[in-house]
Amino acid sequence: MIENMNKALIMKNIDGKVLISCFKKGTEVVLSHVDELNALNVFPVPDGDTGSNMASAMLEACKNLDALESNRRDLQSVLDAIESGTLLGARGNSGVILSQIFRGFKQGTKGKKSLKSEDFALALKSAREVAYNAVMKPVEGTMLTVVRVLSVDSEKYVTEDTAEFMEKLWKRSVQIVNDTPRYLKKLRDAGVVDSGAKGFSYIIEGFYRSLSGETTVNLNVENIGTSGIVKISQEDLKYLYCTEVMVKTTRDVDIDELRNYYSSIGDSLILVNSGGILKLHVHTNTPGLAIDKALEYGELYKSKIDNMKSQHHQIINIEENPVISKEKKNYGIIVVADGSGLESIFKSLGVDIVINGGQASNPSTAQIKESVESLNARNVLIFPNNANILMAANSVKEMVNGKKIFVVNTSTIQQGLAGIFAFNSQMNLLENERNLKEAISSVRSIEITQAVRDSQVQDINVKKDQYIGLLDGNLVASSEAIDETIFLTLEKAKVNEAEVITVFYGKDVDEEDANVIFKEIQIRYPSADIELYYGGQSYYHYLISVE
Known part of the structure; x- marks a missing residue:
């Protein structure tokens, strides 16, 4: 009798309804560990967002599943909903890679009405192939490693009972996660496992728990951020004309004199003097002067002179009606940036849409897609300005028809600004691509922040809450004092050879303190043109561009 009861409890197949339960339980498990996953930084930088990114993708798919009518909950319809939902909800690399795993899994189940354990194992192979192909340079010791190893080992676990099969997959995934530091030195140095790998293991745990009878699901989404596209409100403009000028210089430029003059007739001032070219951007009521x-x-x-009052009304209308005019313009520009100061600077340089996001706050694929669709332009340039947003931006290319989308390979705000300055609306896309690459490669990006954990990176010992300096993404300095950290990092950047140094201070930095740093940089590097702007960015006290 007991033997018959055990046979009755065997879960043989996974159909559409069972998969919905599995996926939602997997989402619940990820949600319950979001803070833990976010805290698993492999670098002492406050960029922990893997848990939030994965949860965002899962939750969007859950919305799709809830929207399915009862007569459309067959396996393929459910997988379609999961594929589209995870992609649209994907934030950052972890979210996009996860969406590609589910995309590949669906492709590996083509024509199936239900899945036995051997079908699930076969689908994992397809998931591995699609996920690896989606990443330009796959890195082992990550979520990719978990799906790769499971796609091989799953053949050994095939059994009639899918719950037993899933339990073996889950336990093996835990072993793989614990082994991730073997692949990546930065994981070993930080004393952590890979957060994306662990998040994927939690999803498999959820599948196992659901197949074992835990069908009740509680999706508490309060701790998942959903930062969207910046909303634009009606406002009065003090200065009407956005004025941009490029001059081939024939004599030495007195930047201080120009700064004082333009500050007296306008605002949103940006001055760049480099390579025999003086570039000015200012909002003013006297563009002729x-x-x-x-x-x-x-x-x-x-x-170039633009009437911002007319532009302002047009931008406001975007939110009410995506089409600004019947005639398409040649180029539309989208950037991702965090901070009111940076947003203002980008918009003043002709950017159409600024998506609020960046470090630890990656916009979803759906948000980027919505922005692209709102632009009435034949060509759309996207500046992600963060390496963790590149994949989400690139995935939009396959989702929008009727527009040519070019994702500019910018990993920092500084690169994004250099690219915007280099962009020329009179050139074709190929010419702009060449100019953008050249401009981006000429910039060195410095980021000053505080460590969120004790760590050792190469020969640098870092203590929690110390100030750290990153040069082009690599940790090069740490100190208890922020000014010492800044100047140690500047030395590593060989600033003595620089022509232009631009400093953007963050929302948590006092303006007086920023001016002290600014003046000290001027004293130490008198041959460079040095500018100071309010960026308002989170996480980074200072962003410094060296050209």
């Missing part, structure tokens, strides 16, 4: 002043230093190369 702005241009005349620049011409004192050389010959006019290019100028």
